[in-house]
Amino acid sequence: MPALYFTENEYQARLAATKVEMQTSGLDTLILSDPANIFYLTGFDAWAFYAPLFLVVAANEDQPIWIGRFMDAVSARDTTYMREENIRAYPDSFVQSTTSHPVQxxxxxxxxRRLDKGVIGVEMGAYYYTARIHAEFVNSLPNARFEDAELLVNRVRLVKSSAEQTYMRQAGRIVDAAMSAAVEKCAPGVRECDVVAEIYKAQISGLPDAGGVYTTSPPHFCADERVRTPHGLWTDRPLKRDAPLNIEIAGSRLHYHCPMTRTVFLGRPPDSYRRLAAAVVEGLNTTMGSIRPGMAAEEVELVWRGSIAKHGFEKEARLGYSIGLGFPPTWGERTVSLRPGDKTVLQPGMAFHCMSGLWLDDTGIAITQSFLVTEEGNEPLTQFERELVSIS
Incomplete structure (x- = not known):
């Protein structure tokens, strides 16, 4: 029997919701290439997206059709609920060929399957849907009209089921443990790479009752002068005394992600840095205290903006984004952003990373919170203290 992470009924509900959106968009067929969306609708779980991988959803078919490299069809049988006739593969001769392409x-x-006509939706902006793939489809299916359906399934994913919320809570506990391991290892003279090694160990070990899996992104580890950069990586240099360090990581439970960022100061922070931290923490706590269903995404950002403005700060980048299921290269769902102009109404079951940080000309700080929207307000997914971490 396949090792399903959810019940078959839940997968069927996801498929039905996707078909409703397809009908609304006037699509007869949907071709998916985003591994997160393929996982969401089928459970398919293998590192198979290095080669063209597709899931075809047809309005008149009761199951999707998985199509990938022949050797990865085994994983489709092992991890999905689909019937054998809906697991299709292309020969190895099409893999990284200079004379042919898997789309053929x-x-x-x-x-x-008579799905080569009508209106076909494709994920034009998805990371794994290349210009070459699209050109091949247009050339091979001249009787079809192609429409962009990039975020159709991503939007279906916005409200998490009870089972998905359970995985996200477990991911939150995993990232709590990983951040604790990082802080415990941090000290002047310790190599940056050795701290990151402890993070990776904690992320994959997970919990006694729930192991972790790889996250979509490596740890962002920005020490000393690199604290000004939000997405830098570690080096093998030793950590310096009297310098800040930003660590952004996530816990991942069955590909459901819970991210967190904390700033660590190795030594006694100067008063100016303490004031900066106090402004960020106050802004975060004020924002978290305001979040409730029915708010627009832009209203959440406005609370944060007003709080930090009292301290003379302004953040140009968005405050946060929707999270949940993720495959490389991002744990963000690429749908809702907490920023001006996004009028998406928050609903119970949505999840976000409140990315409350400030990157200034000469320094940076980030103390963040992932949360679920609930019927009453919101539920923090991590318990790590929302404060500047000082290591003397």
């Missing part, structure tokens, strides 16, 4: 046999499968 994929198109033949679509013709065989």
């Amino acid at each position: 046999p994929v198109s033949e499968i679509l013709k065989e």
Whole structure:
């Protein structure tokens, strides 16, 4: 029997919701290439997205059709609920070939199933849907009209089921443990890479009752002068005394992510840095205290903006974004952002990373919070103290 992470009924509900959105968008067929969306609708879980990988959802088919490299079809049988006839593969001769492309046999499968006509939605901006793939589809399926359906399934994913929320809470406990391991290892003279090694160990070990899996992104580890950069990586240099360090990581439970960022100061922070930290923490706590269902995403950002403005600060980048299921290269869902102009209404079951940080010309600080929207307000997904971490 396949090792499903959710019940087959839940997968069927996701498929039904996707078909409703397809109908609203006037799509007869949907071709997915985002591994997160393929996982969401089928449970398929293998590192198979290095080669063209597709899931075809048709309005008149009761199951999707998985199409990938022949050797990865084994994983489709092991991790999905789909019938054998809906697990299709292309030969190895099409993999990284200079004379042919996997879309060619994929198109033949679509013709065989009479899905080569009508309006076909594709994920034009997805990381794994390349210009070459699109050109091949257009050339191979001349009787179809292609429409952009990049975020159709991503939007279906916005409200998490009870089972998904359970995985996200477990991811929150994993990232709590990983951040604790990082802080415990941090000290002047310790190499940055050795701290990151402890993070990786904690992320993958997970919890006694729930192991972790790889996260979509490596740890962002920005020490000393690199604290001004939000997405820098570690080096093998030793940590310096009297310098700040930003650590952004996530816990991942069955690909459901809970991110967190904390700033660590190795030594006694100067008063100016303490004031900066106090402004960020006050802004975060004020914002978290205001979040409730029915708010617009832009209203959440406005609370934060007003709080830090009292201290003379302004953040140009968005305050946060929706999170949940993620595959490389991002744990963000690429849908809702906490920023001006985003009028998405918060609903119970949505999840976000409140990315409350400030990157200034000469320094930076980030103390963040991931949360679920609940019927009453919000539920923090991590318990790590929302404060500047000082290591003397």
